[in-house]
Structure formats: C-alpha cells, structure tokens
Amino acid sequence: MFRLTHTPTLAVAWLSMVLCFGASPADAQQAMTGEVGTELTYFPRDAGQSPQDHHTRFAAHAAPELYLDAWDGRLYTLVAPFVRVDERDGRRSHTDLREALVGVRGDDYWELRAGFVRSFWGVTESKHLVNAINQTDLVENPDGEDFLGQPAVQLGLSHPDLGLLDVYGMAGFRERTFPGARGRLRFPAVIDDDARYQSEHRRAQPELALRYSHSFLGIDLGLHYFYGNQRDPILLLDTSAVPMGGAPVFVPYYRVIHQAGLDAQLQLGDFLLKLEALARAGKGFDLGEEARTVAATTGFEYTLVGVFDSAIDLGLLLEYSYDDRDFLAPGFLDDDVFGGMRLAFNDEASTTVLAGAATDVHEGSTFVNLEASRRLGDSLTLELEARAFAYAPVGTPSHALRRDAYVQTTLLTYF
Amino acid sequence: MNRQTLETIPANPSTAPRRRRARRLRGLAVAALALSLPLWPRPGAAAPDAATRGKEIAVERDRRDDGYGDSAASLKMVLHNRHGQTSERALRVKNLEVNDDGDKLLIVFDRPRDVQGTAFLSHTHVRSADDQWLFLPALRRIKRIASNNKSGPFMGSEFAYEDLASQEVDKYRYRYLRDDRQDGQDAYVIEAIPTDPGSGYRRQLQWIDKRHYRLLRVDFYDRGNRKLKTLQNSRFEKYLGRYWRPLSMRMVNHQTGKRTELFWADYRFRKGLSESDFTQGALRRAR
Numbered sequence: 001m002f003r004l005t006h007t008p009t010l011a012v013a014w015l016s017m018v019l020c021f022g023a024s025p026a027d028a029q030q031a032m033t034g035e036v037g038t039e040l041t042y043f044p045r046d047a048g049q050s051p052q053d054h055h056t057r058f059a060a061h062a063a064p065e066l067y068l069d070a071w072d073g074r075l076y077t078l079v080a081p082f083v084r085v086d087e088r089d090g091r092r093s094h095t096d097l098r099e100a101l102v103g104v105r106g107d108d109y110w111e112l113r114a115g116f117v118r119s120f121w122g123v124t125e126s127k128h129l130v131n132a133i134n135q136t137d138l139v140e141n142p143d144g145e146d147f148l149g150q151p152a153v154q155l156g157l158s159h160p161d162l163g164l165l166d167v168y169g170m171a172g173f174r175e176r177t178f179p180g181a182r183g184r185l186r187f188p189a190v191i192d193d194d195a196r197y198q199s200e201h202r203r204a205q206p207e208l209a210l211r212y213s214h215s216f217l218g219i220d221l222g223l224h225y226f227y228g229n230q231r232d233p234i235l236l237l238d239t240s241a242v243p244m245g246g247a248p249v250f251v252p253y254y255r256v257i258h259q260a261g262l263d264a265q266l267q268l269g270d271f272l273l274k275l276e277a278l279a280r281a282g283k284g285f286d287l288g289e290e291a292r293t294v295a296a297t298t299g300f301e302y303t304l305v306g307v308f309d310s311a312i313d314l315g316l317l318l319e320y321s322y323d324d325r326d327f328l329a330p331g332f333l334d335d336d337v338f339g340g341m342r343l344a345f346n347d348e349a350s351t352t353v354l355a356g357a358a359t360d361v362h363e364g365s366t367f368v369n370l371e372a373s374r375r376l377g378d379s380l381t382l383e384l385e386a387r388a389f390a391y392a393p394v395g396t397p398s399h400a401l402r403r404d405a406y407v408q409t410t411l412l413t414y415f
Numbered sequence: 416m417n418r419q420t421l422e423t424i425p426a427n428p429s430t431a432p433r434r435r436r437a438r439r440l441r442g443l444a445v446a447a448l449a450l451s452l453p454l455w456p457r458p459g460a461a462a463p464d465a466a467t468r469g470k471e472i473a474v475e476r477d478r479r480d481d482g483y484g485d486s487a488a489s490l491k492m493v494l495h496n497r498h499g500q501t502s503e504r505a506l507r508v509k510n511l512e513v514n515d516d517g518d519k520l521l522i523v524f525d526r527p528r529d530v531q532g533t534a535f536l537s538h539t540h541v542r543s544a545d546d547q548w549l550f551l552p553a554l555r556r557i558k559r560i561a562s563n564n565k566s567g568p569f570m571g572s573e574f575a576y577e578d579l580a581s582q583e584v585d586k587y588r589y590r591y592l593r594d595d596r597q598d599g600q601d602a603y604v605i606e607a608i609p610t611d612p613g614s615g616y617r618r619q620l621q622w623i624d625k626r627h628y629r630l631l632r633v634d635f636y637d638r639g640n641r642k643l644k645t646l647q648n649s650r651f652e653k654y655l656g657r658y659w660r661p662l663s664m665r666m667v668n669h670q671t672g673k674r675t676e677l678f679w680a681d682y683r684f685r686k687g688l689s690e691s692d693f694t695q696g697a698l699r700r701a702r
Binding site for chain 2: 033035067073105108109111118119120122123145147156158159160161164213215217218220265267269270271272301303305306311313315346347348349350375378379381412414415
C-alpha cells in the first residue's frame with residue numbers, strides 16, 4: 001500500500017540542508033502550506049468486472065508543502081509530499097514525494113535544483129503530449145492531470161531577451177500508477193505490478209532532457225529533446241499469468257526512446273492558437289525494430305468576455321489530436337477531437353464550469369466531461385466532476401469503461 | 416488535484432504611464448495650446464478648447480508619475496457585498512517601467528488560500544496586444560491567457576482590470592468640464608472617453624487635484640451611459656520626493672450596492688528590479 005518506490009537519498013540530503021537553515025528568518029507558520037481533500041465518488045452503474053463490487057468510493061488526500069529559504073531566496077528547499085487513502089482500492093492508496101529538492105540561485109540568470117522535481121511543458125488542454133519529465137499518476141484521476149515527482153538535477157538558464165533553457169539529468173524512473181483489481185475506472189485487464197524494461201538499468205536508466213522556450217511577438221515557443229525511459233508504457237499481455245476474476249493480466253513495458261518536439265502558442269485577437277508536436281524513436285510494437293512515430297495536438301481557445309451582458313467569461317475550446325502509434329496502453333483515444341466550453345463567473349466565489357466532449361474519430365467512442373468548482377468561505381473549495389462514455393462501441397477499450405460513469409465531489413481545505 | 420480557479424484573467428494592475436509617448440504628447444498639447452491662444456478668452460469658447468485643456472491635464476498627470484523605475488507593494492482587498500458580508504484578497508505586486516514600451520507587472524496571490532502561490536505576469540505593449548501568463552502552482556504550469564479581458568472583474572471585486580491598469584493617455588479622448596472641490600482640495604474635472612472598444616465604460620469623470628495632479632475620484636458610466644461606479648483615492652503619500660500613491664482606494668458600485676476597498680502597503684521604489692525579474696523563469700519562481 002505504501003508505494004513510495006524510490007529510495008529518497010536526496011530526501012536525506014535536503015533534510016540536512018533544512019537543519020542548516022537555523023539562520024533563516026522564515027516564519028514557521030507561513031513556511032507550511034497545502035491542501036487536504038475528501039472525495040466521494042458515485043458510480044451509478046454496476047461494475048463490469050469482478051472483483052469490482054462497489055458503487056460508492058470514499059477517499060482522502062493530503063498535499064502539504066514546506067518551503068524554506070535563506071540569503072534572500074538564493075538557497076532554498078521545497079518539500080511537497082503527497083498521500084492518498086482510498087476506501088476500495090489498495091493500489092489507489094499511495095504516497096509520493098511530488099517535490100523534495102534543494103535549489104540554489106545565482107543572480108538572475110541561472111538556477112540549479114536537485115531532488116524530486118515537478119515541471120510542466122505544454123500548451124494544450126485535452127492532451128499533455130510534450131510533458132515529458134513527470135510520470136502520470138494515473139490512479140489519481142483518469143484524465144492524467146496528476147503527476148508523480150521525478151528525481152532530477154535541473155539547471156535553468158534564463159535571459160530576458162534570449163529565453164529560458166532547462167537541462168535535466170535524471171536517474172530514478174517512476175512507474176505509472178494503475179488501479180488495482182478492485183478499483184473501478186480500469187480497463188478489462190489487471191495491470192501487473194512488476195514492470196519490464198528495455199534498459200538493463202531499468203529504473204536507474206540515465207535520462208537527459210532539454211527544453212528551450214521563448215516568447216516573442218505574441219508567440220510562446222518551446223523546443224525539447226528527451227532521451228530515456230518513455231513515460232507511457234506499452235502493455236504486454238501476460239499469457240503465463242493466471243487471470244484474476246476472468247480479467248487478463250497485462251505487464252507494463254517501458255522502452256527507451258529519443259524524442260524531439262515543439263510546443264507553440266500564438267495570441268491572435270481573441271484567439272489563442274495552440275500546437276504540440278513530437279517525434280519519437282524507439283522499439284516498434286513487436287519490440288523488434290526501431291520505429292519512429294509522430295504525434296500532435298492542435299487547437300484553439302477563443303474567449304468571449306462578459307457574455308449575456310454579465311461578468312461571465314466564456315471560453316470555447318477545440319482541439320484535434322493525432323498519434324500514429326497503434327493502440328498501446330491506457331490512452332483511450334488516438335485520433336481525437338475535443339470540444340469544450342469554460343465558463344468563468346468572475347464572482348466572489350470564483351465559480352468556474354468546464355463542459356467538454358472528446359471523440360475518437362475512427363472508433364467513434366465519445367467521452368463527456370463536466371467539471372465545476374466554487375469557493376466556500378475563505379479556505380474551502382468544492383469541486384464536482386461528472387464523466388461518462390456516451391458512446392463506446394464493442395471491441396474498443398472504452399466499451400468496458402462505459403459502466404464506470406461517475407459523479408465525484410471533493411471538498412478541499414487549504415492551509 | 417487542485418482544479419484551477421483563476422483560469423481566465425487579469426489585465427494590468429499597474430499605475431505607471433508610458434514615458435516617451437507622454438513626452439511627445441505633452442509637446443503636442445503645448446503646441447496646440449499655443450495655437451489656440453488668440454481664441455481665448457471668448458464667451459462660449461467651444462469644444463476644441465475644452466478638449467485641448469482636458470488632454471493637457473491628463474498629460475500633466477501622466478508626466479508627474481514618470482520615471483519611478485520600478486516599484487513593489489502589497490495589496491489587501493476587502494470585498495463587501497450588499498448584505499454587509501466581506502471577503503478578503505491579498506496579493507503582492509511588482510512593477511517595472513520599460514523604455515519604449517508598456518510596463519511589466521508581476522503579481523503573486525497570497526489570499527484566498529486556494530489561489531496562494533498563483534502568479535500573474537503581464538508585459539503590456541503600446542503598439543500591440545498585451546502578453547499575459549498565469550502560473551498555476553498545482554500543476555507547476557505556465558499558461559498564457561487571453562489579454563482581451565479588460566472589463567471583467569479582478570478577483571471578483573468591483574475593480575475591473577482596466578481600472579487597475581496603467582492609464583494610457585492615448586486610450587482616451589478628453590474634455591475639460593469645470594473646476595470643483597473634492598476632499599477639501601481644488602480640482603479639475605475632466606471627462607475621459609475610452610477609445611478602446613473593449614472598455615466596459617462609455618465615459619469617465621475624473622477629479623484631478625490642481626496642486627499635485629493626483630487622481631482623487633472617478634465616476635464610471637457604463638455603456639448605456641448610466642452611472643455605474645465611483646472610485647475614491649485617499650491617504651496619499653509621497654515617495655522619492657515626487658511620486659504620489661494613494662494608500663486607500665474605494666470603489667462603490669451604485670447599481671449593485673457592492674463595494675471594494677483596496678489598501679496598499681509596503682511601497683518600495685527603485686529596488687533594482689530589472690527585466691530578468693519579469694521573465695517566465697521569474698514567474699515560475701515567484702513566491
């Protein structure tokens with residue numbers, strides 16, 4: 001149940017750093033912030049596969065964050081552990097170090113950090129294609145917007161006219177988290193705990209990533225290169241395993257890839273035009289010859305300010321995603337169109353609503369999504385999420401998930 | 416797991432003007448004034464006079480705020496609804512005057528706690544659309560946001576982004592109306608009509624004190640020309656021997672009965688901030 005799989009030697013390093021911060025005038029109360037959430041999920045339909053047996057699921061999580069610095073912010077430490085406890089699925093209960101690092105900043109132009117880091121690359125909403133550094137914490141939420149910490153040494157070089165260059169050296173791969181047999185929102189398969197690797201170093205495979213980004217003339221441009229274990233696993237059917245409750249067992253296989261890509265965003269009047277594209281080279285799907293594949297996500301966001309003579313802003317989103325790989329892993333849809341609408345009420349409670357749908361162009365599976373959030377009082381936020389497969393033809397991975405439509409409400413407390 | 420609450424956002428809570436353009440306009444205003452001298456004083460002296468005089472006052476106010484370099488301050492906002500309930504916002508603002516272009520601005524949000532750590536970066540431009548980015552701490556993501564949202568409320572308050580943005584002289588047509596007394600001071604009253612079609616206002620009435628050219632009060636009229644809000648600035652303090660800043664701002668919405676009070680504190684000027692404090696790298700680091 002305790003799934004912090006990486007030995008936090010760096011955690012020990014930062015701990016000793018923290019003890020050296022005796023001289024720092026950091027205010028003890030302000031140094032620690034974070035959130036605690038309680039979540040209730042309701043699945044209206046019967047589960048499709050045993051041993052899934054529940055309609056309701058209660059879970060809670062805590063994500064505190066500790067920040068301390070000295071010498072006017074030139075030396076700092078940041079620790080952000082995470083713990084999730086789930087009533088139904090032992091594999092969904094897990095802990096992580098989202099961040100645990102020591103950083104040093106030299107003047108305005110460079111910064112070096114070491115430890116568990118979090119980085120986000122990308123501009124599109126429906127898919128985060130180029131976000132290469134952090135592994136997806138898929139068991140948290142199937143939308144793939146939660147990420148595990150990544151051990152790395154990161155050097156950032158920044159100049160106002162030249163842009164930003166980040167270089168990452170990593171060794172300490174994180175495996176993707178998947179629901180357990182009892183968990184809902186999983187494929188008609190159980191994903192084995194024991195992953196396989198192309199690299200003989202397995203998780204200790206040395207990895208390198210670079211990203212250059214710059215903004216000019218209303219354009220944000222990012223170029224990146226990545227070498228290492230691909231974060232998306234290939235799922236291999238394990239024919240030797242005993243099926244659990246009739247469900248086949250799949251083993252995640254992590255291959256080593258070279259990847260290069262770009263992300264770009266352009267502001268044009270009320271439109272934000274977006275593009276993420278990449279090419280990757282790695283073992284083909286028979287795990288034999290090298291294969292090169294490309295993927296791209298592109299679209300726009302159009303903002304209407306103050307609709308219906310009110311203070312409400314309406315954002316319209318449309319994105320198209322293309323990925324020329326065959327069906328690999330829990331990426332539901334591979335040639336998709338996503339359309340969505342975001343309402344920001346601009347009220348005191350910062351109420352927002354996001355409604356969207358995504359369709360796989362070839363398969364026809366359609367997924368609908370509704371999210372809303374609102375602040376209650378000063379430190380409490382209420383979130384709502386409702387998702388379902390509106391159409392999931394037999395023979396597609398979505399077909400099994402059509403029974404896992406859910407409504408989820410989360411109450412978050414911030415401190 | 417923190418779904419973002421500050422997705423579409425803000426404009427320009429900067430109060431600093433464009434330096435070079437202001438100087439050019441001042442020259443123009445003076446020339447126009449000189450050319451119109453033979454027409455004074457004529458009874459029923461008409462619109463061109465009032466327009467020139469109005470612009471001259473606006474330009475002078477702009478000029479007096481020039482050259483501060485960079486500044487930083489803390490801001491507390493208190494929102495009052497119709498029923499007397501209040502909620503608070505707290506944020507820290509950094510400002511940089513830029514040669515030949517608009518100002519740069521970095522805001523870090525402290526309260527409410529669900530947006531704590533969110534940061535906003537704005538590069539305003541004189542000749543093109545502003546560039547604005549938001550840093551969302553839950554994902555460690557920098558997101559560009561559309562900068563067309565000037566008339567929307569800032570953090571749910573009665574201040575629109577355009578109210579807090581730097582008052583560019585060019586963005587309005589002016590007309591001098593009369594002299595008046597406001598807050599115990601002699602003041603000019605000028606009418607400012609926004610030329611930006613994205614503005615939420617048809618016109619504004621501005622009270623500018625004669626002695627220091629500080630903006631004392633503004634009446635805002637909505638697009639239907641109905642009186643919408645009144646802003647009152649008070650508790651002015653002088654920094655670096657010449658720059659006046661109000662420590663209190665009060666915006667009352669006459670149509671909804673709500674009001675917002677702004678309290679500025681910890682003003683610091685010329686801290687040595689530079690462009691590298693207003694890059695996306697700096698946005699990512701902001702705390």
